[in-house]
Each structure stands twice: as structure tokens, then as C-alpha cells.
Amino acid sequence: DQQVKxxxxxxxxxxxxxxxxxxxxxxxxxxxxxxxxxxxxxGPTFLISISSIKDKNEDGRFTVFLNxxxxxxxxxxVPSQPGDSAVYFCAAIDNLNTGANSKLTFGKGxxxxxxx
Amino acid sequence: xAGVMQNPRHxxxxxxxxxxxxxxxxxxxxxxxxxxxxxxxxxKFMVYxxxxxxxxxxxxxxxxFSAEFPxxxxxxxxxxxxxxxxxxxxxxxxxxxxxxxxxxxxxxGEGSWLTVV
Numbered sequence: 655d656q657q658v659k660x661x662x663x664x665x666x667x668x669x670x671x672x673x674x675x676x677x678x679x680x681x682x683x684x685x686x687x688x689x690x691x692x693x694x695x696x697g698p699t700f701l702i703s704i705s706s707i708k709d710k711n712e713d714g715r716f717t718v719f720l721n722x723x724x725x726x727x728x729x730x731x732v733p734s735q736p737g738d739s740a741v742y743f744c745a746a747i748d749n750l751n752t753g754a755n756s757k758l759t760f761g762k763g764x765x766x767x768x769x770x
Numbered sequence: 771x772a773g774v775m776q777n778p779r780h781x782x783x784x785x786x787x788x789x790x791x792x793x794x795x796x797x798x799x800x801x802x803x804x805x806x807x808x809x810x811x812x813x814k815f816m817v818y819x820x821x822x823x824x825x826x827x828x829x830x831x832x833x834x835f836s837a838e839f840p841x842x843x844x845x846x847x848x849x850x851x852x853x854x855x856x857x858x859x860x861x862x863x864x865x866x867x868x869x870x871x872x873x874x875x876x877x878x879g880e881g882s883w884l885t886v887v
Contacts, residue, residue: 658812690878697774697861697878698813743812756801756865756876757826760812 677744795864
């Protein structure tokens with residue numbers, strides 16, 4: 655049962671353009687969401703997060719939007735750079751039921767390629 | 771500025787052998803998590819530990835897998851009698867005590883790649 659879904663396995667964009675990475679979830683108890691970036695043979699690196707009480711969080715070139723009613727979030731990267739080419743994972747936490755356990759539920763990831 | 775340290779980075783084991791993966795959390799972090807990534811899959815939660823305590827092992831396979839986080843030393847994920855299906859990347863993550871300003875931000879190590887031949 656895939657509670658966090660990243661339905662597009664890959665995305666290719668031109669350098670300088672916007673990258674939009676989508677993520678859907680099914681568990682309405684999720685209340686905190688994170689995006690991680692991962693290069694081959696390395697661990698995931700935290701990018702940006704958002705609490706369910708917000709609908710937008712921005713950090714430099716990265717913005718995450720959350721639509722709770724649609725159970726959908728997206729990561730926008732503007733402008734995209736070749737160094738952004740990596741696998742991006744969406745993850746979610748159910749704080750209410752897991753308490754101190756910040757157990758992450760991950761999607762399968764999206765491979766982003768930014769063409770020079 | 772040491773991050774989460776995992777070793778070995780790569781481990782090859784024959785079927786039936788034991789694999790031990792070690793994880794030292796970031797300084798000041800008292801919560802350790804282990805995740806497994808199978809090929810073409812996302813990371814899957816295995817176990818959550820604090821010092822000398824297993825808090826949540828709901829993602830651990832019922833047999834052959836165990837984890838510990840002793841009072842002194844790194845956390846260890848142990849896989850006994852490995853099989854080919856155990857081949858995967860195993861990631862350790864750590865976080866500070868809950869309630870700090872870091873909130874739910876969790877930091878990952880670079881992973882240990884287990885290959886069972």
C-alpha cells in the first residue's frame with residue numbers, strides 16, 4: 655500500500671526553466687512533509703519541508719506547495735540548474751500517531767534531469 | 771561538522787553469512803533510524819532506536835534482522851544468514867531530541883550498500 659506516490663518516474667527540463675515535481679498521498683493523518691534530494695551512491699539530503707498548517711514554504715530557488723484537500727504537494731525549482739539533476743523523494747510524517755518517532759514514509763522518487 | 775557516519779560503505783557477503791552495518795549519529799542526536807532502499811524503490815522504514823531502547827521496529831523483517839543502539843558506540847543493524855533479497859542500500863538517519871528547533875528534520879548518512887552473492 656503506497657501511501658506516498660510519485661507517479662512520474664522522471665522529468666527532463668531545460669536549464670533556466672521551472673521544474674515541477676509532484677507528490678500525492680493517501681493518508682490524511684500525514685501532517686508534515688519533506689523533500690529530499692539524492693545523488694547516486696549517496697544518502698538523501700534534506701531540501702525543504704512544510705507543515706500541514708501551511709500551504710507554501712519557500713527557500714531560495716525551492717518552493718513547496720501543499721494542497722491538503724487534494725492530498726497533493728509539489729516542489730518547484732526555479733531556475734533549474736544542471737546541478738539539480740538528481741532523484742527527488744517526497745516524504746511524509748504522521749506526528750499525531752507516531753509521537754516522538756519521526757518515521758518517514760517515502761515515495762519512490764522522481765529522477766530530474768536538467769539539460770544545459 | 772561530522773554528519774551521520776555509516777560503515778562500511780560497501781559490503782559483499784555470501785549467502786548464509788552475517789552482515790553488520792554500523793551508524794554513528796550526528797553529534798547531539800539521540801534518535802537513530804534505519805531505512806532500506808531496494809532497487810527501483812523508495813526508502814522503507816525499518817527501525818527507530820534511542821540509546822539502549824528499540825522504540826519502533828514495525829518495519830523490520832520478522833526473522834534474521836536485529837538492531838541495537840548501545841549506551842556507548844554506534845548503532846548496529848545485523849542481518850543473519852543473508853539471502854540475495856537482502857541486497858540493498860541501507861541508510862541510517864538521526865535526529866535531535868523532539869521539541870527542538872530542528873523539529874522533524876532528519877539527517878541521513880551516505881548509506882551502506884550490501885551485496886549478497
